[in-house]
Amino acid sequence: MSSMPTAYDIRRLPEPDGLPDPLPEPDVEDLRLETVLSALSGPLRLYIVRKLLLEREEFDHTCGWFGLGRPKSSLTHHFRALREAGVIRQRQYGMERRSEVRIDDLDARFPGLLDLVAAWAPAPGETFTR
């Protein structure tokens, strides 16, 4: 593989030990471009994935961390869609559910895609943290 640096490489962190198992997700080899593009084709989803990508921290983030100001049931819907498409991985920490982008898997299957997400910017006047 090439070692071209990407915009989000500086945020690639070592996996901490003793993580809870991920929630059910598709295997790398089962990822489909049409499914991933569909999951990403919306400003809110792009916002979520881009923020996850660029503001990574150890143990990742809960839904609430995004401050999206939407009902919890809506967030469940979007995060599940992203997980089932293979874009993010979710783990259960007690009552919290934390998410991370599946960087390695997406880079392997769709090289360059995450760079597009990282470079994305909302349309002028569009807000998400209402």
Next chain:
Amino acid sequence: MSSMPTAYDIRRLPEPDGLPDPLPEPDVEDLRLETVLSALSGPLRLYIVRKLLLEREEFDHTCGWFGLGRPKSSLTHHFRALREAGVIRQRQYGMERRSEVRIDDLDARFPGLLDLVAAWAPAPGETFTR
């Protein structure tokens, strides 16, 4: 700009002279990632764009060339969606309407995206030329 070769570069052709004007389309600077991803997020659309990308010829192709076996009104719908998203350019040649991928514009705004489309393959068992 870098001069990294892409899978479809060999198909990049000089523009013939005296082309009809393109049908209305968004300017390069108005292309939105979410709109483009949405337009591409379906097997049929990916099939169309990939075929257009890899089997380019001078003066490009009509809808019928794809042999998609769908009603004409459906094809009009999909090609218009791709054009309005900025993925393809369409020109009117007499009664025919020919399409080409906006390679330069898409490469400029979303570098790497067309490589993903070019590398795409339909899911096993999926057919389009029914």
Next chain:
DNA sequence: GAGCCTGTACGAATCGAATCGAACTTAACA
């Protein structure tokens, strides 16, 4: 002209996605 071939326009049916409220679960904590 009659047929045929491009393709559009319009409208209808249908399907799925997005959105959200309400009720529930599980855990932490005072």
Next chain:
DNA sequence: TGTTAAGTTCGATTCGATTCGTACAGGCTC
């Protein structure tokens, strides 16, 4: 125990995309 907090599940609504039939328009050729 009672409260708060994170998140799920269910069901309803709404909205848009897809799909397609039908009718129509312009140009070709016999």
